[in-house]
Amino acid sequence: MKKTNITLQKINRDELYRYTGTPDDLVRGIIDKSEEEFINVVKPSYVWKIFDIKIYDNGVDLIGTSVTLKGESIKKHLKGCEKIAVLAATLTGEADRIIRKYQISDMAKAVIMDSIASVSIEQICNMAEEDIKEAVKNSYLTYRYGVGYGDFPLEQEKEILNIIDAMKNIGLCSTTDNILTPLKSVVCVIGISRNVLEKGQKGCVTCNMNKSCKYRMQGLNCGQ
């Protein structure tokens, strides 16, 4: 299932202020304008697909595909699940372009646009997750687990994108160094089970900021 050309209604300000800090009036004004422009120009897309899985000693097989998810952490994450949803989302090249543009003409705005983008991609993933919940009613879902988290190898990014045809469906691919392009994009898996799952903490590992979070760099987290 894919959705393209999505219009965001608004950007979650609480989340945004985690990136920008609490704004003064001047910055708030820039944020208001940036949000409006961003929402008008950036039309995100996502695609997801559900696969039956089988968990083996050496990983997690996606039935009907040639893909085996590797690593202990993903096995642990999917424990008790019969299916997974593979989800890819992108803010498209327009988000990259708008950030690039403002890096030339107005760096403060570029930083704010970059922050808005980071919040938006999470919002888009939330929307996709709602879709998935709707599609697999009466099931329990794990949190989103990104490729590259724990010992789930980043090298698997390409084959995972491939089985959901991410290039064709939403124009998303991965460079030779496994960097997603467009830059503001996410690829993750969500476990699906008919039974109640052990409650997973929604910790830093699931956050797409986990590599650039200013709290985390100081050994804290955003909940502290």
Add this chain to the structure above:
Amino acid sequence: MKKIFDRDYIILDGAMGTEIQKRGLKLGGIPELLNITSKEMIEQIHLSYMESGSDIVYANTFGANGYKLKNSGYSVKEIIEAGIDIAKSATDKFFAKTGKKVYVALDLGPIGQLLEPTGILSFDEAYEYYKEAILAGKHADLVILETQTDLLEVKSAVLAAKENSDLPIMVTMTFEENLRTFTGCSVEAMALTLNGLGVDAMGVNCSLGPKELLPVVNKIRKYTSIPVIAKPNAGLPDPLTNTYNVSPEDFANDMELMARAGVKVFGGCCGTTPEFIKALTDKINTLSFEEIKKDLPEINRVSAVCSPTRVVSIDEPRIIGERINPTGKKKFKEALLNNDIDYILNQATEQIEAGADILDVNVGLPGIDEKNMMITAVKAIQGIVDVPLQIDSTIPEVLEAALRIYAGKPIVNSVNGEEKSLDTVLPIVKKYGAAVVGLTLDENGIPKTSEERFNIAKKILDKAISYGIPKEDVYIDCLTLTASAEQEGVMETLKALNKVKNELGLKTVLGVSNISFGLPNRELVNQAFLTMALNNGLDLPIINPNITAMTGAFRAFKLLAGFDKNSMEFIDNYSEVTVKTVSVPNGANVNISEGNSSITADKGNVNNDNISDSNEMHNKLSIAIEKGLKSEGVNIAKELLKNDDYDQMILINNVLIPALDKTGAMFEKGKIFLPQLILSASVAQGCFEVIKDKMNKTGGQSVSKGKIILATVKGDIHDIGKNIVKVLLENYGYTVIDLGKDVEYQAVVDAAIEHNAKLVGLSALMTTTLVSMEETIKLLRENNVDCKVVVGGAVLTEDYAKKIGADFYAKDAKESVDVAKIVLGE
């Protein structure tokens, strides 16, 4: 083979992937390997489509390119040759059985890597991948480039096909519900660009069903008369079962509507099967091509140029911005010599904000490699703006280099009536499908009379047509002479313009500013001349849109001449303008407009009366920096520097740097955040610009405190962090040599040596690219480069920085300034 397009209707095949999966292929494999391992299965699929009515079948080569097959164990040549062989063997068998000749298309999808600047694939790399595939598929009957989403990638593929084979080329791109591709390319931009490049058929495939794709057809036919292709999906897929929701019969019925809208070539994409193609064939066989053709609207060829995302029709006057041109501009020349692309990009964005519809790009300067600079500039500009470009150079080689990598249909500036010019420039214009500006001059210079200039215009037009360039792509420049030197020439220019426009029916273009050279109050003369020219039929004035009087005259003309319907554009731009009349000392009254949407839009709030001495102004400037009030700060700096005795080093050392230090300290303490820090920095940056301007005028000493090399390391393309550091360092007065992102190790070493830089800053965002950081440092050390290295980036730690041999670790942009102070001095 091109004769196939003479047929009334042509039927393509349906999905290959769907059929392969039906036969048990697992997702995630490379379907093209079946050309080696399951020849019979692929042949069966081809045969089933031929039996359903296909006139052309696509070989199983969609993903057979050097990038996707890299680790497959097979070469592109092996896979493609096998794919074409299988399809040929199937068409031969079918011919033997039925006597019907079916053609085989070499099918090429996208490379699988996005092109720069969103991705990392260069135009030349894309070209090479396609070239390899096209050479391998030379035994096919034609080439189909399908499921494409990036106009520049398509262009690289079309050029690869044209330059390496004689096969006919079909192109279909994939549009979403908003009728744009993922990269934002519109249907119209595709039609204009591909029509210019001379493909044999174009259209749409995949993504949606026939109903949803119907509007695409009219949009394509607006700009081209070549055959239109429609190869839609079998409707939309069910999210859980992945089955499609349109039946073969409904599909065929919807495709009839496509035929009635002007489609000539039909097929099916995802979810369509031989049953769909059979139903489609049966339906199309019932239609009368001639009857449908009679009812189709005529195609009116119009003058238009485009970027992938924006089409600019020359059906009303449009502004060409002239500022990207070093002639007579000291700062621009300096920027070119220093490879300062940001300066050029700023010129681009400023002009667009001021109202430019098209941007002229000229980077010709003695002492620089114009070709490389043009390529760099065009790539960078098209990476951030969406207006079409006018490529401006006197050197055909430079024009061609830019035309190759331009993603859309640009204008070439220019050709003239000299035979040599016509015979070198026009073939390039034709090959790349551009529009061209023709200057009405020749071997004998600029003729005096309008009649003679008209004759040259006619000559240019005739020659263009003989090269296959359509009339609507020829724009004539009747050349502005200087009124102070050749007053009688002014009306000759306008007469010629009028005649070219009305008698030849061509679009006209004119550089306006020359008219006033040597006169006082040039703006007034330029403005009047612009209005006169527009009234004589000028379509494309080349002006500086940042001058509000010029854009004002332009917009007022459009309003008065009825182009600006209901005065919408005018009101939009001037509703907040109040005009007041003030007396100036000589007694004249001057009208001053305020609130204009020019580049000076962020107006200062400084009341000069209240500023009694420089100390007070210093205080105000410090506050402006702390609060991030750019225009206010810049105005104070200007005011201070008006006094020739004022020492600018006092401004830098006693005001700018301490104020920046103060905001830096507040940032460190968490009292302000990154946006505020950058806002403050940009006020200081504005002040430094004022100082530089003054020094350029007075020829004073440079204010640079030393050179710093910055780079985002090889493999990493997240560069915003590095760019923030750059802004801060520049605002402290350091000269930054920015090498960009994904920078080769050696390039860092070379730059450090060339610039004798004492500090090198390296940035990386990903854990996976920290290795590149380490390698870069290693290479610097191996080459004994006399410099310190500072590293930063989200995943970096102080310990790790030490481990990889860096001299300093900066946890944020502010700390990188602290490091610069240590290494290069305050």
